[in-house]
Amino acid sequence: MxxxxxxxxxxxxxxxxxxxxxxxxxxxxxxxxxxxxxxxxxxxxxxxxxxxxxxxxxxxxxxxxxxxxxxxxxxxxxxxxxxxxxxxxxxxxxxxxxxxxxxxxxxxxxxxxxxxxxxxxxxxxxxxxxxxxxxxxxxxxxxxxxxxxxxxxxxPVRVDRPAAAGVTASDDVLAQLTAGRNAYAWKWRIPYFYCHFTERMQMSGYLRQMEEVVDLFLADRGVSIKTLLDEQDWIPVVPHSRITLLDEARMEEELYTVFTVESVFKRLTYTSRMDCYVLRDGVLVPTATGRITHGYAVIENRRDWSLVTFDDRLAGALEGAPAAPRTRR
The missing domain is CATH 3.10.129.10 (Hotdog Thioesterase)
Incomplete structure (x- = not known):
């Protein structure tokens, strides 16, 4: 067919x-x-x-x-x-x-x-x-x-809506979205190649957004993907992810994405929330929300890896403390 x-x-x-x-x-x-x-x-x-x-x-x-x-x-x-x-x-x-x-x-x-x-x-x-x-x-x-x-x-939406819709254009939007939270936020213009059917950002675009905001968050905390690869042969692994669309985000709008660490479980995994908004008529409109769980694994050879517990540097960075510099062992 x-x-x-x-x-x-x-x-x-x-x-x-x-x-x-x-x-x-x-x-x-x-x-x-x-x-x-x-x-x-x-x-x-x-x-x-x-x-x-x-x-x-x-x-x-x-x-x-x-x-x-x-x-x-x-x-x-x-x-x-x-x-x-x-x-x-x-x-x-x-x-x-x-x-x-x-x-x-x-x-x-x-x-x-x-x-x-x-x-x-x-x-x-x-x-x-x-x-x-x-x-x-x-x-x-x-x-x-x-x-x-x-x-x-x-x-009907099956997850809680984010509670930031009252932020107005006169505010420092990124600062407002992260105030008092263990979070990272960035603003990004939606290009046509994240969209489909002529105008709307599609689910695969939000998956790419979730992947990128994790990368930016880890780099901001001093534990970037490359840093942990170079120094410890560690890579992040994802056992669970979810994204739900709440409204439509349109081509060439500016998307505000907030990545918030919600919990760290026994230094084995951490779960974070992604909330996405567009600013319309001075009000932030939630367009998507999601969660992603990460663990870390050490590369054993070109095919195999095994899970590891978070060390003090990684755990501290995830919990909001600045990461200390480190050299490869």
């Missing part, structure tokens, strides 16, 4: 309870340290599995957009990684609709092998957003109109 056209199946069939399976490979871009695949590209595999599920069930994203003016938007992705992916691995993905919501899916991905090893479990929610640009070639069928929304973020 051509992925840019609708299947000839009846349009009500795609939202039937059905399981789909697909084999995928991680992208080469995601192999940044040795041959391991980072959490962002693992989430890309989850996203691709869901899109393939929609295609198999007759909801090809290109066809929905071109025929009915419906945009397939992933608005929530919650992933747990239990086994590392390497660049040459084959990912075997299984997708099934969740009960009670035909556009919410459970995804399980295994690494091909004998036997296969379960590597990822995820929950994903999709919305069909009506395109405001131009008119569609055909009216939206009743079966799909049930799921269509005029704006992302109108569905």
């Amino acid at each position: 051509n992925s840019t056209t609708l299947s000839p199946r009846p349009v009500h069939e795609p939202v039937a309870d059905a399981v789909t399976r697909v084999n995928l490979r991680p992208r080469y871009e995601g192999s940044n340290i040795c041959t391991w695949i980072g959490f962002k590209h693992v989430n890309y595999l989850v996203e691709e599995a869901v899109l393939d599920h929609l295609r198999q069930r007759g909801l090809a994203p290109g066809g929905l957009y071109e025929t009915y003016g419906l945009c397939v938007d992933i608005v929530d992705i919650d992933s747990r990684i239990t086994h590392a992916f390497h660049i040459d691995d084959v990912a075997m993905a299984e997708v099934r609709p969740l009960p009670g919501d035909k556009l919410a899916f459970a995804v399980e991905i295994s690494v091909d092998g004998v036997p296969p090893v379960k590597a990822v479990t995820a929950k994903v929610r999709v919305e069909l957003r009506l395109d405001p640009h131009g008119s569609a070639a055909e009216p939206v069928p009743d079966e799909l109109a049930t799921y269509a929304v005029a704006r992302l973020g109108t569905a």
